[in-house]
Amino acid sequence: MSPIKVLLILPLGAVLIFLISRLRNPTVYRLTFIAFAIVGMVFVVDPELTNSIAHQLNVSRGADLMFYFCAIVGFCVMLVFYSKIRSLEAMQTLIVREHAIETVKKRIA
């Protein structure tokens, strides 16, 4: 396995486990996204940096490295949004449930 594969798979697994365990903590994922954004800005400012990092990781081009990087970011974003949707759905369920109980129509014989 090439170094890039190890370097992508291991952190991806670690990030996944970390994010899953901390998804309910807004500070953690906000800081994670800020870190991703800063890395992105550094690459924009100095595009050659992506090429030199890519070569060190045995990736042919900086553009390919960016593609892998974006895939990881996209995956993390998807996880965070899914977690948010689950949490909103749970809240919605509670509201609908309480409303149903409050407005019950009792027709006891």
Next chain:
Amino acid sequence: MTIDPKTVFVLIPAYREALVIARTVVPLVATGYRVVVIDDGSPDDTERVLQGLPIDYLRHSINLGTGAARQTGMTYALREGAEYAVHFDADGQHDASEIPKMLEPLIAGRTDVTLGTRFHRKEDIREIPPVRRMVLRGAIFVNLLMTGVKLSDAHNGFRAFNRKAISKIQLTENRMAYASELLTIIRREKLRVEEVPVHIVYTDYSTHKGQRNMNAIHIVIDLILNRLF
């Protein structure tokens, strides 16, 4: 031991069941149990066809799913002082005359939860359509893997609970995966379970309306996602 039938809450989640719900509810009303219909946001005439029947009618303002409707019924039953709660399907698959049999182990104090099973009697097994039987065998195995609870049947929806179980169970799976989540909770809360043979009626309506076999895949995915998040 005799019990006050009004302390038994029969919970019937209903979504688009206007065609059959009255036929299901009328025999239940005659038993003297407290009948609770949880209308899961049906756009049809479910409420209208139940008018005049001595029941408690709760309505979700939007459709949430059968798991959510059952939990609404359980929460309501608990707050109203229920001693026992029975899950009963709206589509006519369950038989009201089998409820005392489901309650007997609970009343005797032998168990906290009774689950109906179609796989204890040969005549009940024969009634299950062959493809459904195969899917159910798979579901039984998946349930064992995911919940650690070994049962002879899966997802037939006929269950009964004592007050202790009603208070311990908090379903968070809104859709069909609630049935496996329920087993996980039963195990986690160390509730005692007993299976009771029941007869499930397969009509054209219930077969068409009920769970599609492909839903098994969605149930497994929902269960995995629920574990992660």
